[in-house]
Amino acid sequence: MIKYNTRFAPSPNGYLHLGHAFSAIVGQNLASKNNGKFFLRIEDIDIGRCKKGFEDSIYDDLAWLKIKYEKDVRRQSEFFSNYESYIRKLRDLNLIYPCWASRSEIKKEIKKNLTSLSSWPIDPDGQYIYPGIYKEISKVKKSNMMLSGIDFSWRLDINKAIAYAQEKYGKKITYNEIGLEPKGKKNIEPSLYGDFVIGRKEMPTSYHLSVTIDDAEQGINLVTRGLDLYPATSIHRLLQIILNLPETSWYHHNLLREGGGIKLAKSNNSTSIKSLREEGVSREKILSMVQSLEPLPFDI
Secondary structure, X not given: OOOOOEXXXXXXXXXXXXXXXXXXXXXXXXXHHOOOOEEEEEOOOOOOOOOHHHHHHHHHHHHHOOOOOOOOOEEHHHOHHHHHHHXXXXXXXXXXXXXXXXXXXXXXXXXXXXXXXXXXXXXXXXXXOOOOOOOOOOHHHHHHHHHXXXXXXXXXXXXXXXXXXXXXXXXXXXXXXXXXXXXXXXXXXXXHHOOOEEEEOOOOOOHHHHHHHHHHHOOOOEEEEEHHHHHHHHHHHHHHHHOOOOOOEEEEEOOOEOHHHOEOOHHHOOOXXXXXXXXXXOHHHHHHHHHHHOOOOOOO
16 A cells, blocks of 8 residues: 655645635545645745735644644745755756746737737646747847846746656656546646746746655655646656656645635635634534535545
């Protein structure tokens, strides 16, 4: 029997809602049923939006829900230098390049040859596929731009990255999905993201890079998360190969929905666990609410 280590990785940029409770319970259940460990990670790389009050509320909510996790809680903001070392590895492999384009500049470039932005491809994160404004600039211009001190992003050259990983892996690259039907090996599709941002000058990482590194360094071998992050699995598996990180399996679960089919989200002002418990709603009632919306998995 495989011992699956799982994790719950909220961002402290708002209060946890019922969807977070469901995700935490899924991860805890799968670790417990498979003799593994359950970890908590605080994903706070976005320092401007993440607040201590929200982080404190995460601990309070999980304690109230009686969700237990390993004592070693990983806070991403404490590992920027580590993420930066991986950015250097990607740079040494010539798989990333600097980009100075703002969102408005990207839109302007797209509009040059199009009458409507709606016809330009969008990546799974809802961003316009990068049109390559600074991708092929001369070495002299690149050097001058770097010396100028203007803020820039690092973008992964997706075609180079796929070719490099494919040659290194030696066969068609797949990942193992054990939650979403149909289960089993699935082919990666990282090109859906185009040349996405993988780090910035002022913040040497991104969600995609940091979670891939964190899962490896925390010993996570089963990534449990919502269906909304399913497309990102392709680039996370790609990064695992490029950066010599252990392969994980993935368990994607359905999302809890509000009336009208809208997924629960902080941005949608979904009812928070904090407000429910302050209103006197019992833990048992919340667990019952969660399970009535989506059955909990107990085996894989």
